[in-house]
Each structure stands twice: as C-alpha cells, then as structure tokens.
Amino acid sequence: MDYSLKVVLPYEGVKKYINTVRTAESPDLGKLWLEHAIDPYWSEWAAGQFNEERTHAEMSGPVADIDKLETAVEMLSAFNIEELLRNTYDKIVQLLPPQEPEKAVCIYPNLTLGESLHGVVGACLDDNFLIQVNPAVSGWERYIPWVLACVR
Numbered sequence: 001m002d003y004s005l006k007v008v009l010p011y012e013g014v015k016k017y018i019n020t021v022r023t024a025e026s027p028d029l030g031k032l033w034l035e036h037a038i039d040p041y042w043s044e045w046a047a048g049q050f051n052e053e054r055t056h057a058e059m060s061g062p063v064a065d066i067d068k069l070e071t072a073v074e075m076l077s078a079f080n081i082e083e084l085l086r087n088t089y090d091k092i093v094q095l096l097p098p099q100e101p102e103k104a105v106c107i108y109p110n111l112t113l114g115e116s117l118h119g120v121v122g123a124c125l126d127d128n129f130l131i132q133v134n135p136a137v138s139g140w141e142r143y144i145p146w147v148l149a150c151v152r
Contacts, residue, residue, distance in 0.1 A: 001097070001101055002101065003089075003093045003097070003098060003101055003102070003103075004101065004102050004103075005085065005086055005089040005102075005103055005104070005105060006044065006045070006102065006103070006104040006105070007081075007082045007085050007086065007104075007105055007107070008041055008044045008045045008104055008105065008106040008107070009076075009081070009082065009106075009107055010037055010038075010040070010041040010106065010107075010108065011073050011076060011077050013036045013037045013038075013040050013041060014036070014037045014069065014073050014108075014109065015070075015073060016036040016037075017032055017033055017035075017036035017037045017062075017063075018066050018069060018070050018073070020032050020036060021066055022066060029062035029064060030060065030061070030062050032062065033060070033061075033062030033063065034060060034062075037108075038056070038059055038060065041106060042056070044104060044106070045104040045105070045106040045125070045128050045129075045130070046106070046125050046128065046130070049125035049126040049127065049128055050125065050126035051125055051126065052125065055123070055125055055130065059108070059130075063109070063111060065111060068111050068136070069109060069111065071136070072109035072111060072133075072134065072135050072136065073109055075135035075136070076107065076109060076133060076135050079135070079141060081107055081133075081141075081144065084141065084144055084145070085105055085107075085144065085148060088144065088145040088148050088149070089103075089105075089148065092148065092149055100127050103127055103128055103129065104127075104128040104129070105128065105129040105130075105131060105148070106128070106129070106130050106131070107131050107132075107133060108130070108131075108132050108133075109132070109133060109134065109135065110132035110133065110134055111134055111136070112134070113132065113133070113134035113137065114134070114137065115137055117137075118137060118139060118140060118142070118143040119133060119134040119135065119136070119137025119138075119139075119140035119143070120132070120133050120134075120137075120140050120143040120144060120146075120147050121147065122147035122148065122150060129148065131144065131147055131148065
C-alpha cells in the first residue's frame with residue numbers, strides 16, 4: 001500500500017496576519033489571527049478530526065510579538081521542513097504502517113517553546129498531526145523526526 005503525507009505550511013497566512021496587524025489602526029489580534037493564520041488552513045489538516053474543537057480553541061490565541069513571529073516565520077520558511085517531514089514519514093511507515101493511506105501534518109511557529117522541549121512539540125488530531133516549532137531554539141530541526149514519530 002502507498003502512504004502519503006500532506007504537509008500544510010501556513011506561513012503565507014501568518015505573514016498576512018503580521019502585515020495586517022502592522023497596518024491596522026487598532027487591530028483585533030484574535031480575529032486577525034483566526035482570519036489569516038488558522039481558518040484558511042483548517043480544512044487541510046484539522047477539520048473533522050476527533051479533537052478538532054479543543055485544538056481550534058488552543059490554536060485561537062493570537063501571537064502578539066509580531067517582530068519575533070516574523071523572524072520565526074522567516075526562519076521556518078528558509079528551512080526545507082517539508083523534505084525533512086516526508087523523508088522521516090517514509091521511514092516511519094516502513095516500520096509502522098498506518099491504518100490510513102493519507103495523513104496530514106501542519107507546522108506552526110510557537111514562540112513559547114523553550115530549550116527543555118528543544119523548541120518542538122507535537123499533537124495528534126485523530127488521523128493528522130500538528131507540530132509547533134520555535135526556530136529560535138538551537139537544534140530544533142533535529143527533533144522534528146522524533147516528534148513526528150511520537151505523534152504518528
């Protein structure tokens with residue numbers, strides 16, 4: 001059986017959020033975060049999943065530090081995380097084939113993750129995955145395969 005992994009990278013939406021916040025007179029961060037960074041990507045990886053409601057509530061909190069968020073998105077965009085995810089997933093399914101032939105993973109920046117978590121956390125959403133990364137933490141990219149394997 002062939003297995004595929006859809007990689008969802010909401011970087012363009014996060015960049016729109018950043019630009020809108022910077023140009024708005026008195027921005028509603030929560031509304032803009034959902035409008036630009038969360039909702040346009042939701043159907044690609046989270047809609048209809050078992051704990052969708054809880055995850056949406058957890059992801060709804062906007063990022064207020066716009067400068068750090070911009071730096072994080074630039075760092076994530078510059079790294080070929082999609083290739084790393086696909087290569088890792090191919091190795092995982094060879095050893096532990098999933099029941100579903102198609103899965104999705106979404107990567108979001110998370111500025112609150114520190115050294116103790118190596119800048120990376122992951123969660124399952126029934127069939128799909130959410131991985132959050134703080135690229136300001138040195139060596140975060142080494143832990144993406146570990147987290148993907150654990151949430152797989």
